[in-house]
Amino acid sequence: MDNIKMKLTAAVLSAVFAGSYISCVVRNELDTYIAQESENTGDSENKTVEHNVTENQVTTVITSATPECTTVPVTTTRIGSTTTSANIRTTTVVSTTTPVTTTTTSSTTSITTTTTSTTTTIATTVTTTALPETEAPQTAAPPVSSGYDYSSPVPESKVYGDDYFDKCVFIGDSHIQGMSGYKIVDDSRVFAKNGLSLSHINENIDVSSVAAVAPEKVYIMMGTNGVMWTNKDSMIDMYEEFLDSLTKSLPSADIYIMGIPPVTAERETRADVASGKYLNSDINTYNDMLLDMASRNNWYYLDVCPGIKDGNGHLASSTDGVHMSKNLYSTFKDYILSHVVE
Numbered sequence: 001m002d003n004i005k006m007k008l009t010a011a012v013l014s015a016v017f018a019g020s021y022i023s024c025v026v027r028n029e030l031d032t033y034i035a036q037e038s039e040n041t042g043d044s045e046n047k048t049v050e051h052n053v054t055e056n057q058v059t060t061v062i063t064s065a066t067p068e069c070t071t072v073p074v075t076t077t078r079i080g081s082t083t084t085s086a087n088i089r090t091t092t093v094v095s096t097t098t099p100v101t102t103t104t105t106s107s108t109t110s111i112t113t114t115t116t117s118t119t120t121t122i123a124t125t126v127t128t129t130a131l132p133e134t135e136a137p138q139t140a141a142p143p144v145s146s147g148y149d150y151s152s153p154v155p156e157s158k159v160y161g162d163d164y165f166d167k168c169v170f171i172g173d174s175h176i177q178g179m180s181g182y183k184i185v186d187d188s189r190v191f192a193k194n195g196l197s198l199s200h201i202n203e204n205i206d207v208s209s210v211a212a213v214a215p216e217k218v219y220i221m222m223g224t225n226g227v228m229w230t231n232k233d234s235m236i237d238m239y240e241e242f243l244d245s246l247t248k249s250l251p252s253a254d255i256y257i258m259g260i261p262p263v264t265a266e267r268e269t270r271a272d273v274a275s276g277k278y279l280n281s282d283i284n285t286y287n288d289m290l291l292d293m294a295s296r297n298n299w300y301y302l303d304v305c306p307g308i309k310d311g312n313g314h315l316a317s318s319t320d321g322v323h324m325s326k327n328l329y330s331t332f333k334d335y336i337l338s339h340v341v342e
């Protein structure tokens with residue numbers, strides 16, 4: 001019996017000593033683990049390590065919360081005449097707990113480590129800056145119209161005296177030559193040649209000589225020599241080209257385009273152009289084109305025909321069927337002096 005008691009006592013003591021030994025080993029291992037964790041994590045500004053130790057449980061929590069700031073430029077948008085520029089600043093705070101789970105089981109001690117991971121976007125800030133407004137480009141205002149209707153012939157006006165011609169010049173063919181030939185206008189103010197056509201006007205009319213007279217009004221009659229055998233569109237082109245050159249030298253002068261006179265009935269009945277045939281229908285078409293040319297360029301169109309036509313639209317009086325007689329020149333002069341744009 002005594003031997004049995006001694007053996008039981010020894011066994012109990014062995015168990016006690018073994019438990020104590022195991023407990024010491026576990027505690028030593030735990031202290032080593034904690035020391036290693038402290039070394040690894042440190043006391044940085046972004047991480048915190050907490051240890052909650054009891055005899056049977058250890059819980060380790062690692063928290064990382066490092067704010068991240070990102071600035072994203074936004075393209076400038078123009079609305080109307082206002083420009084807006086915006087930068088978007090986004091701040092993201094991420095909280096992270098490193099997941100580590102360790103379980104150690106012995107007869108007296110257990111160790112458990114539990115962690116949680118969380119990501120959170122905290123704030124978005126939008127800053128808007130309004131840029132200075134820019135003025136829209138200004139377009140020049142269109143020139144103020146004089147109110148004159150250039151698409152119509154010059155209307156009747158008050159009657160001017162012969163001294164009106166002292167501020168005028170006349171350019172043209174044999175029709176205009178008659179203005180000086182019948183002493184209606186002084187020779188110095190007439191620039192004309194018998195048989196002159198638009199095809200040769202630049203060769204025969206010196207623009208600088210016309211400009212030297214410094215006229216306020218320029219009257220021009222061209223087209224009789226060519227209306228039956230020259231393309232009318234080409235005639236208009238040559239007419240405009242000459243007047244463009246003239247107006248550059250006399251920018252402030254008023255330009256009067258005069259329609260060409262009709263021909264007698266006899267001229268219309270001739271066999272062909274080679275024998276001197278003219279058609280008043282062609283003349284009327286050409287005069288309509290002159291009116292259109294004048295309208296496009298803000299030149300005045302003077303329809304001289306009404307005063308020199310007979311009831312059938314033919315030239316009322318002529319020596320050769322084309323040129324006006326002396327008495328018709330008097331009518332022609334009166335028409336000019338009573339149709340002035342004031």
